[in-house]
Amino acid sequence: MAGDHGNESEASTRRDLLKMGGGAVIGAGLLAGCTGESSPGKTDSSNVSGTRNDSTDGGDGSPANASNAGVSSGGSYTATMAPMGELTLDEPPSTWVGGLxxxxxxxxxxxxxxxxxxxxxxxxxxxxxxxxxxGVTAPVPDELTPFTTEDRDTDLEVLYELDPDLLAADPNPLITIYGLEKREAKEIQENIAPWFGNESRRKRVDGWSHWPAGKAYPYLSLPEYISKYAALFGEEKRSDALLKLYEPFIEDIRSRVPSKSERRSLALVNGRYNPENRDGWVIYNPKSKVEKTWGKKQYRDLNVVDAFAGAYKGQSSVTVDYEGLLEYDPDVIVFNFGITYRDFQGKNLIKRQRELLEDHPIGSELTAVKNSDLYVGGTPYQGPIINMFQTEMTAKQLYPDEFGAYPGYGKLSKSEQLFDRKRLAGIITGDR
Known part of the structure; x- marks a missing residue:
């Protein structure tokens, strides 16, 4: 857990120097959380704001240097996100740590x-x-330093060593799941960097922490999240361009979903667990209980027909044997987390899942197996880039007559693609 960092007055970190020298300034609303909290699933307009506060403009009402990503000319950067409230920085963060x-x-x-x-x-x-x-590059995840442990603990010493400008994460999952204490979350905020995140992957579990305000906070949609980070990083123009590509793409996909009678039924199967390493096949409910959550967004947008509807009994998943699979007999099986489990700790777990079904006397009788409709599924940790690819992928897997057949991961020709890769890359790299 937290290490002994000595006398705080002697721990003159870079964060302390930034605060004294006009670097990061934490807004007065940060500790208080957001005002006018709304109930989960409803967005309070006070929680979707984000503004760039420049002392000068470019003559046309736009912020000076707006085309230069993250450059401030005597201004500040303000964004508001529940549960942490308002955050104001004198300059965009140059380093950050994320969640999952x-x-x-x-x-x-x-x-x-x-x-x-x-x-x-x-x-x-x-x-x-x-x-x-x-042109789009990113750090190799394996080379990034984790600040949680295999024992589901939070390592404060690692965070002090990393000394980021921003913690792009909601502290509440760390408090609820990873052993972080509330006093430690406050210590991190005061001595290392401000928190800025909102965990809206799925419905929050019973016993969820609501630090710092102590009240339930609203879920945020993916576009809302983009706008908030854009404000804090001075990337409003890039955000606008991104949303002008992303939102019409999603709307077009949703408008083209076939009628219910023409939709194939889906079983969203855990891509790792099976009768060899668990008591059976783990089947997830693809339906989101909260509209704004983004973990299963592609299935919500594609209005999937769940082969196991009614089987969950209020839970998010159900475990069945081969006979149970055949009882519900899905038209399509998608292996959740499949893109990750294609190469996980040196093993192709999706290949193994396929073999288990195809080689089993009952599994081989499944409609999805007979028709070779066994597919790699996406990761629930999806921002706009990943979600666009995964929505396209799932649309083709489920509704090939409308969106075209899915030839396999990474094998789409340009004519088969449902969104403009070049335009997306240009937005990300600034070459648009």
């Missing part, structure tokens, strides 16, 4: 991947899709 991949993808989309110095667990930042975008 979501914020990292958002910041990559905004052109700031190179600022990553660590993450709660870098293994969950999937960077494979960046290979399909010319």
């Amino acid at each position: 991949g979501f914020a990292a993808d958002v910041l990559t989309a905004l052109g700031h991947a190179d600022g990553a110095v660590g993450m709660a667990d870098p293994r969950f930042w999937y960077t494979g899709f960046y290979d399909f975008l010319d």
Whole structure:
């Protein structure tokens, strides 16, 4: 857990110098949290704001140097995000640590991947899709320093050593799951860097921490998240361009989903666990209980028909044997986290899942197995880049008559692609 860092008055960190010298200035609303909290699932307009406060403008009402990513000319950068409230910086963060991949993808989309110095667990930042975008680069996750341990603890000493300008993460999952104490979250905020994040991957579990305000805070949609980070990093123009590509793409996909009678049923199967290493096959509910959550966003946008609807009994997943799989007999099986488990600790777990089903006397009778409709699924830690690729991938897997067949990971020709890779790459790199 937290190490002994000695007398705080003697611990003159770079963060302390920045505060004294006009670097990072934490807004008065930070400790107080957000005002006018709304109930989970509803967005309070006070929590979606983000503004660049420049003392000068470019003559047309736009901020001076707006085209220069992250450059301030005597101004400041302010954004508001529950649960931490308002944050004001004199300059955009040059270094940051993330959580489990979501914020990292958002910041990559905004052109700031190179600022990553660590993450709660870098293994969950999937960077494979960046290979399909010319000029887009990101740190190798394996080379980033994790600040959580295998025992699900939070290592304060590592965070002090990393000394980032920003913690692009919600502290509450660390408090709820990774052993961080509230006094330690406050210590990090005061001595290392401000927190700035909102955990909205899925419905928050019972017993979820609500630090610092002590009240439930709203979920945020993916576009809201993009806008908030853009304000803090001075990337409003890049954010606008990104959303002008992202939102019409999602709307077009949603408008083209076939009628329910023409949709194939889906089983979202855990890509790692099976009867060999667990008591059966773990099937996830692909339906999001909270509309704004982004962990299963592609399945919500594609309005999937869940083959196991009614089987979960209020839980997020159900475990079945081969007979249970055949009872519900999905048209399509998608292996959740499949893109990660194609190469996990030196093993292709998705290949193994396929073999287990194809070689089993009951598994081989499944409609999805007979028709070879067994597919790699996405990661739930998806920002805008990953979500665009995964929405395209899933659309083709489920509805090939409408969106075209899915030839396999990374094998789409330009004519088969559903969004403009060149335009997306240009937005990210600044070459648009």
